[in-house]
């Protein structure tokens with residue numbers, strides 16, 4: 001508790017008590033203004049601001065309770081303590097419901113009065129700090145802009161505004177990079193929980209055994225490495241929104257636990273018997289067809305119905321007419337410019353990695369281009385190839401046939417033996433991903449690897465961005 005002086009407003013009609021308390025508090029170093037009635041107190045509030053006010057409940061004219069109501073109506077910021085006589089505890093409780101922070105029963109010692117005023121002052125300070133921090137956080141949050149004017153994107157924006165005000169779970173489906181997380185944030189920012197936590201978890205990016213501990217937390221000693229108690233993301237997001245990305249990857253063994261928390265808000269940390277209750281709005285996303293996952297037994301039907309109360313389908317970028325140009329203009333820094341042939345290629349390309357891929361292609365082009373003009377030469381070859389209407393090809397086609405590789409790429413010096421194994425792996429993974437329209441689950445199946453392995457490979461390839469043929473796909 002801080003010892004700094006309190007700016008105090010003392011409102012009490014009994015002259016003796018008012019004067020004695022004011023003198024005592026002043027002797028203790030506090031800055032006291034005293035009023036003998038509610039009307040006088042309101043006049044003082046109009047001229048000055050106070051940390052704490054003490055209102056006597058029973059005053060002739062305006063009672064302490066009426067004064068409190070006026071203070072609330074006029075949004076006067078200060079902590080109010082109510083002074084009551086013996087046997088009027090119920091009215092003290094009603095005063096606290098109205099916004100008083102504390103009450104004291106008369107007769108009370110002057111030491112008690114000072115102690116309660118100091119507690120109230122500290123509480124007020126914390127409240128103000130909390131408000132300031134929230135304001136700072138919301139201002140430092142990047143402005144969310146869902147770029148796109150195509151009919152399908154307009155429909156998405158309409159849905160965002162429809163589902164946002166409800167507290168119901170939302171399922172967002174769409175290919176990788178279509179903007180599922182951006183849409184989830186837009187829903188949260190347009191909801192009544194916009195100033196509450198927005199917590200995210202990606203079920204595919206975490207090893208299976210970590211997902212449970214991340215979501216539900218654990219008790220110290222519940223497994224090797226659990227050296228301290230840890231709250232899970234459900235507890236951290238309590239009162240706010242939890243975005244569960246790649247929910248289709250949630251291990252079957254964990255699905256009943258998620259179902260339970262969705263049904264009645266109850267959950268237990270790993271290794272703990274204590275039941276906890278949370279109130280969290282769930283927004284989930286997947287690039288799998290969850291209904292099919294239910295049919296094939298990978299996803300529980302009851303959980304599917306729970307998360308799929310409201311659903312939103314994000315169209316792939318290739319189906320958003322005109323949006324490629326809009327996104328290019330949005331992400332291209334001033335004073336950069338894209339020439340028409342490059343623009344045609346960008347518009348023809350099918351964008352298997354969707355908006356994320358487009359952003360990376362633009363960033364990469366601004367690094368490679370001369371001056372401020374992006375031309376076909378600054379685009380990855382599979383995109384540049386689309387300028388004349390060609391479909392994208394497997395990068396390793398370059399080495400398959402000397403003649404065709406020369407005519408396709410004009411690269412007579414190309415030598416397959418000069419390729420590094422990692423380059424070939426990257427090219428092949430990106431090719432398969434492009435063929436599967438960015439669907440990582442399908443791509444992983446074609447490649448014969450687990451989806452988590454594919455994530456790790458993509459992360460690695462993203463580290464060597466500038467060389468990646470489809471470097472944007474995460």
Ligand SMILES: Nc1ncnc2c1ncn2[C@@H]1O[C@H](COP(=O)(O)OP(=O)(O)OP(=O)(O)O)[C@@H](O)[C@H]1O
Pocket residue numbers: 145146147148174175176177178179180181182183245285287355356359474
């Ligand atoms: N409509 C849009 N307007 C502007 N930027 C967008 C839009 N859609 C997506 N983006 C940007 O594209 C990138 C990828 O978006 P996001 O992470 O939301 O995709 P996702 O569908 O959640 O991908 P994944 O399935 O791989 O998790 C982000 O940088 C995001 O800001």
